[in-house]
Amino acid sequence: MKKLFLVSCLLGVVFAIAAWEREFPELSGPDPGRKSSETKTEIFSPGVISLPGRIEFCLALNPDGNEAFFAVRKGPGQWEIHRAECSDGAWQPSVTAPFSGVHSDLEPTFSPDGRRLFFSSNRPLADPPGADGFNLWMVERQGDGWSSPRPLPAPINGPGDQWRASQSRSGNLYYSSGGLWTCPFVAGKTGQPQQLFDPRSPQGLIGGHAFVSPEEEYLLTAWMAGPGHRGGWDIYISFRDDKGNWSPSINLGDAVNTPAGEDFPLLSPSGRELYFFRHQKTEGGGESGDIFRIDAGFLQALREKALAPGKESLVAPK
Secondary structure, three states, X not given: OHHHHHHHHHHHHHHHHHHHHHHOXXXXXXXXXXXXXXXXXXXXXXXXXXXXXXXXXXEEEOOOOOEEEEEEEEEOOEEEEEEEEEEOOEEOOOXXXXXXXXOOEEEEEEOOOOOEEEEEEOOOEOOOOOEOOOEEEEEEEEOOEEOOOEEOOOOOOOXXXXXXXXXXXXXXXXXXXXXXXXXXXXXXXXXXXXXXXXOOOXXXXXXXXXXEOOOOOEEEEEEEOOOOOOOOEEEEEEEEOOOOOEOOOEEXXXXXXXXXXXXXEXXXXXXXXXXXXXXXXXXXXXXXXXXXXXXXXXXXXXXXXXXXXXXXXXXXXX
């Protein structure tokens, strides 16, 4: 009986470890377009995607990691979305996305299956007539192209501006509008949005510009003056426990965050690399902004810290 009990316990441990590894697998080898998997921070595709004198931000990658969309600033308060392809391991120069270039469009994100692309835009809404500000829109893949943009329904689009939407595989949508909100969005229909809170933040709100993992194991956000901030916007991560509660948000630390300001986090579809935007002031009062990346292996240690036995889950919808 004792031997049977011991074997059962060992099998339980093995299955638990296997499940944990499926969530955060041991990975080797770089993502497409990267020659090494070193743990240093580097500019993403310098001279091709990240250009001198141009501000690029909010990278979106398709599930294969070989198609990218990102926002480019054209002028004060003016943005457009660009598209680029990775061919033979090298990223090619970007072009304006076919659905962008007329209005101010920014903050693109793929759905987990790569069939939809969400973005924020100030293009006018037909319902209600004359509505202005920034709302969430989407295009759907049609063959080798994309559908015409259409706005997301109310109550996702509503009073105020709506920013960066990120969707889980189950259909839950996370987006920013005076804080971070989540609601189901499946087959064009939406549920009632719920706002997310974190008692450790000064205003009790989780930061915005979120990226949620396809299975909702973790949530990456950007905060202004959040706990342990380095300056400007910092990037944080929260993990979901087996009861469905979110852990308190953890600052990613000096590996990513600097006094310059970091925003718009994205974990690559492979889980190998973390991408983010870094905004910096330059000499003479100018500014620069590029997309950076770093090996994402350090996130495993943060997960162990966040979900250690005895840790209280403080983040939950209210």
